[in-house]
Amino acid sequence: MASKVAYDHSIKLLLIGDSSVGKSCLLLRYCDDYFRSARISTIGVDFKIKFLDIEGKKLKLQIWDTAGQERFRTMTTAYYRGAHGIVLVYDVCDRGSFDSVSRWVKQIDEHAGPDCHRILVANKIDFDKKDWNVPLEEGQQLANQFSIPFFPTSAKTNEGVPQAFEELAKVCMKSVAEKEQQEMAEAMKTNEHKKDLLRLGSGAGNSKHKEKSSKRYFC
Numbered sequence: 681m682a683s684k685v686a687y688d689h690s691i692k693l694l695l696i697g698d699s700s701v702g703k704s705c706l707l708l709r710y711c712d713d714y715f716r717s718a719r720i721s722t723i724g725v726d727f728k729i730k731f732l733d734i735e736g737k738k739l740k741l742q743i744w745d746t747a748g749q750e751r752f753r754t755m756t757t758a759y760y761r762g763a764h765g766i767v768l769v770y771d772v773c774d775r776g777s778f779d780s781v782s783r784w785v786k787q788i789d790e791h792a793g794p795d796c797h798r799i800l801v802a803n804k805i806d807f808d809k810k811d812w813n814v815p816l817e818e819g820q821q822l823a824n825q826f827s828i829p830f831f832p833t834s835a836k837t838n839e840g841v842p843q844a845f846e847e848l849a850k851v852c853m854k855s856v857a858e859k860e861q862q863e864m865a866e867a868m869k870t871n872e873h874k875k876d877l878l879r880l881g882s883g884a885g886n887s888k889h890k891e892k893s894s895k896r897y898f899c
């Protein structure tokens with residue numbers, strides 16, 4: 681029987697970008713420390729789980745991969761739903777995939793929540809520089825333009841891969857923890873309010889009223 685893992689926060693990350701930029705390879709490399717040179721084709725949407733310790737907290741990362749829908753240059757709203765962070769990938773050897781980044785950002789703005797964090801990833805940096813079509817400076821400039829962090833990576837050699845996922849996970853964790861704290865504070869406020877109502881009810885000395893208030897409180 682599989683043993684259960686306790687965790688502090690659950691975070692949903694998405695991989696986005698043109699076909700063949702290496703999204704599936706990045707996922708495989710990060711979660712299973714494995715690289716496949718053949719193109720990975722899957723049917724339907726797929727995800728992998730990875731547990732991570734950050735700043736004394738245990739995170740459960742659920743990382744979703746597209747499964748060919750990106751060929752149509754649009755992902756369904758359902759894919760974006762509930763995402764805390766997005767890894768937006770292009771291939772340094774494929775200028776077209778870099779040119780697509782702005783279009784993907786537009787789509788993310790439309791479908792993902794405003795609190796959804798993003799990073800820009802320039803993948804395949806293991807290729808010889810003479811094969812590159814997009815210098816890293818251009819990637820950095822574009823990332824600056826969108827005010828998002830930039831990470832050069834290679835799914836083949838693992839260069840930059842853990843750093844990219846972990847930086848994103850860290851900022852997502854901070855947002856999730858803040859939101860949880862806010863919700864807890866709200867719940868405590870509501871609880872105090874309910875207690876006040878109950879006190880008011882018992883102070884009124886009206887047994888009918890009292891009964892009504894306590895029922896409301898415990899329901």
Ligand SMILES: Nc1nc2c(ncn2[C@@H]2O[C@H](COP(=O)(O)OP(=O)(O)O)[C@@H](O)[C@H]2O)c(=O)[nH]1
Binds near residue numbers: 702705806835
């Ligand atoms: N050299 C090199 N090839 C890569 C890298 N990442 C992916 N690939 C190759 O690029 C092709 C497409 O990768 P895949 O992960 O299927 O792309 P996806 O369509 O974005 O999911 C495959 O042949 C991979 O082996 C990388 O970092 N370096």
Ligand SMILES: [Mg+2]
Binds near residue numbers: 704721746
């Ligand atoms: Mg893929």
